[in-house]
Amino acid sequence: MRTIFNLVFSTLICFPIWLHAYEVDTSSRVVAFADVHGAYDDWVELLQEVGVVDEQLNWSGGTTHLVSVGDLVDRGPGSRAVVELMMKLDQQAEQAGGAVHMTLGNHEVMVMTGDLRYVSAEEFAAFASDETAADRERLYAQYRQYNPGGAEADVKAAFDTQYPDGFFALREAYSLQGELGEWLIRQPFIIRVNDKVYMHGGIAADAAGKSIDQLNEELQGELRTFMSTMDALREAGVMPWHVAYHDRLNFLNARVEEFVAANPGERAPWFAAVQQVFDAQEAFVFSLDSPNWYRGTAMCHPLSESFNTERFLKRVGASQVVMGHTPTRGKVHSRMDGLAIRLDTGMLKAVYKGQASALISNAGEDYVHYLGANTRAAPTPEATSLSEKLSRMSDAELEDFMRTAPVSRVEAIGTGITNPKRVTQERDGMLNDAVFKYEDTHPNMQNKAKYVTRSFNESDRYQYDVAAYKLDRMLDWQMVPVAVLAEVEGQKGALSDWVENSINERDRLEQDLPFDSYCKQWEQYRLRFVFDILIYNDDRNLTNILWTKDDFMMKFIDHSLAFRSTERRPKQYRKVDLEVSDLLYQRLQGLNKQALTEQLSPYLHPRQIEAVLARRDLILKEAVRTGK
Numbered sequence: 001m002r003t004i005f006n007l008v009f010s011t012l013i014c015f016p017i018w019l020h021a022y023e024v025d026t027s028s029r030v031v032a033f034a035d036v037h038g039a040y041d042d043w044v045e046l047l048q049e050v051g052v053v054d055e056q057l058n059w060s061g062g063t064t065h066l067v068s069v070g071d072l073v074d075r076g077p078g079s080r081a082v083v084e085l086m087m088k089l090d091q092q093a094e095q096a097g098g099a100v101h102m103t104l105g106n107h108e109v110m111v112m113t114g115d116l117r118y119v120s121a122e123e124f125a126a127f128a129s130d131e132t133a134a135d136r137e138r139l140y141a142q143y144r145q146y147n148p149g150g151a152e153a154d155v156k157a158a159f160d161t162q163y164p165d166g167f168f169a170l171r172e173a174y175s176l177q178g179e180l181g182e183w184l185i186r187q188p189f190i191i192r193v194n195d196k197v198y199m200h201g202g203i204a205a206d207a208a209g210k211s212i213d214q215l216n217e218e219l220q221g222e223l224r225t226f227m228s229t230m231d232a233l234r235e236a237g238v239m240p241w242h243v244a245y246h247d248r249l250n251f252l253n254a255r256v257e258e259f260v261a262a263n264p265g266e267r268a269p270w271f272a273a274v275q276q277v278f279d280a281q282e283a284f285v286f287s288l289d290s291p292n293w294y295r296g297t298a299m300c301h302p303l304s305e306s307f308n309t310e311r312f313l314k315r316v317g318a319s320q321v322v323m324g325h326t327p328t329r330g331k332v333h334s335r336m337d338g339l340a341i342r343l344d345t346g347m348l349k350a351v352y353k354g355q356a357s358a359l360i361s362n363a364g365e366d367y368v369h370y371l372g373a374n375t376r377a378a379p380t381p382e383a384t385s386l387s388e389k390l391s392r393m394s395d396a397e398l399e400d401f402m403r404t405a406p407v408s409r410v411e412a413i414g415t416g417i418t419n420p421k422r423v424t425q426e427r428d429g430m431l432n433d434a435v436f437k438y439e440d441t442h443p444n445m446q447n448k449a450k451y452v453t454r455s456f457n458e459s460d461r462y463q464y465d466v467a468a469y470k471l472d473r474m475l476d477w478q479m480v481p482v483a484v485l486a487e488v489e490g491q492k493g494a495l496s497d498w499v500e501n502s503i504n505e506r507d508r509l510e511q512d513l514p515f516d517s518y519c520k521q522w523e524q525y526r527l528r529f530v531f532d533i534l535i536y537n538d539d540r541n542l543t544n545i546l547w548t549k550d551d552f553m554m555k556f557i558d559h560s561l562a563f564r565s566t567e568r569r570p571k572q573y574r575k576v577d578l579e580v581s582d583l584l585y586q587r588l589q590g591l592n593k594q595a596l597t598e599q600l601s602p603y604l605h606p607r608q609i610e611a612v613l614a615r616r617d618l619i620l621k622e623a624v625r626t627g628k
Contacts (some may be wrong), residue, residue, distance in 0.1 A: 022212045023192040030361040032067040034324030034343035038076020046356040046371050059092035069324040070105020070200035076348045077122030087183050102187040105200035106292045112174045115245035127166035142240045171241050176227050188216040195319045202297025204289035208311040222283040229276045236270040298326035300519035302336040304526045306581040309339050310626035329354045332368045334379040386478040398482045402495045437462040438493030451607035457564045462494040467603040468559035475587045480556045501549045506542035517552030524554045526579045537562035538570035565607050567614040580623035
């Protein structure tokens with residue numbers, strides 16, 4: 001055990017400790033880019049167009065700060081050249097009074113740790129000249145030690161296919177002792193430059209309460225420890241280079257079993273290192289919630305996800321997150337009213353069909369430069385329309401279609417005590433399905449002079465589905481499908497847009513389906529709690545908690561028992577915490593009696609509208625906020 005400890009310890013201390021400036025304030029121009037993925041030519045041309053690299057590929061940016069949010073490597077042919085140029089520019093920029101900042105992405109971590117699933121043939125070939133025939137013969141002999149069967153010619157051919165020329169040189173280059181790995185291991189995962197925080201992925205709930213220093217220390221430490229431990233196992237002769245990342249645990253298990261069988265009662269000095277490799281499965285740096293893997297900031301509902309983002313930004317004294325990782329395939333997107341910028345525009349066109357881009361700050365108003373463009377562009381606000389996603393129409397277009405398109409089919413859904421129907425409408429080659437509800441226990445209740453509390457608070461009305469939709473759009477939540485008053489087969493009721501390819505929570509649990517989503521269930525419930533309290537919906541249950549199957553994102557349906565006059569929380573929500581971001585708080589605060597009356601008076605009694613505002617005030621009063 002002491003031998004392995006010394007190997008790991010000596011590996012750790014043989015590298016200089018570089019103290020990176022994780023937080024920088026500068027009056028100089030800041031140029032940021034994302035996810036090059038080996039698209040060397042377009043990337044270099046982009047750097048030249050924004051004035052940080054000259055024709056000889058030397059730094060020309062003066063005091064500019066150049067920021068990469070990770071994923072220089074994998075998939076594209078020029079990964080090695082990209083990293084090597086970044087290393088050169090890092091030195092040259094510092095000498096010129098500027099700076100190069102690199103935040104590690106998940107693909108840097110993957111290549112450094114031997115997960116080569118996305119390394120292209122061209123990337124291996126870029127290292128082929130660094131391998132000698134003797135190197136490959138030595139490594140082949142080691143491979144045969146663990147793979148003794150088969151005809152020699154067949155095994156050698158399989159070896160050369162699985163481990164092409166350059167494979168082992170690439171592994172060594174990205175190791176702690178390699179030129180590229182030694183530079184990359186010194187790079188942080190998160191930095192702040194002025195009012196912006198740059199990272200590859202996003203900020204999950206567990207990370208939102210930590211400082212930039214804490215996160216970098218944790219993630220860099222875990223990465224270095226894992227790589228050092230693997231080096232120690234290679235030195236001990238039990239972890240050859242050819243073992244694939246996802247085979248490492250089974251391979252090490254087999255070596256442990258062999259040792260125990262051959263040496264009863266003894267403990268190998270490398271057992272502790274094996275345990276460290278197994279423990280690393282729980283390391284934050286490999287977690288889907290780590291800042292180099294998390295996609296929620298880019299993909300989850302902005303009014304829910306902004307709670308995490310705001311907490312972190314306030315914690316570190318910044319106002320915006322700039323991230324890559326999740327490609328937009330063309331345009332830089334802003335979301336959460338500008339709290340977050342998605343900078344990965346799919347620079348590697350052969351794979352992502354996008355274009356190279358850079359976000360430029362401290363040169364007047366922030367702007368985007370797209371490769372080859374002559375004008376400055378603003379980040380594009382993300383498209384959030386639920387109707388576009390469900391039916392490929394705007395709200396107005398879908399409302400008109402649902403009111404006027406001929407009905408081609410009506411069928412019973414078979415669930416619900418009021419027997420709703422599924423209605424298909426068709427016009428000009430366009431088909432769309434909707435749910436038709438027609439129960440109205442208190443006709444014309446909205447126009448009564450007096451609100452009869454005991455009676456009206458028991459009402460079951462299809463009009464409430466339309467009211468819920470209208471309120472959702474006033475808040476721009478985009479979680480309630482379009483609903484309109486309509487007549488089907490001579491019967492008055494309400495049509496609500498059908499959510500295709502969906503499943504309710506009861507069926508998901510009965511089918512034992514995993515909740516396979518980038519967006520955690522409990523975090524999506526943040527909006528469920530607030531919305532159901534706002535409309536006093538005590539009828540939310542497992543059959544009307546609805547998820548889209550492709551991404552398990554929640555949609556709000558079935559509100560015909562909502563909108564009571566009670567001004568407190570519904571019973572099922574009496575004890576839940578209400579986590580409300582500033583962004584959500586402002587949306588709720590913007591509701592007023594005049595606007596609500598204009599939108600909701602065709603469906604709700606004035607007393608019900610007053611109760612909505614009273615419950616809104618209750619939510620704002622009791623909300624857990626994101627800090628100052």
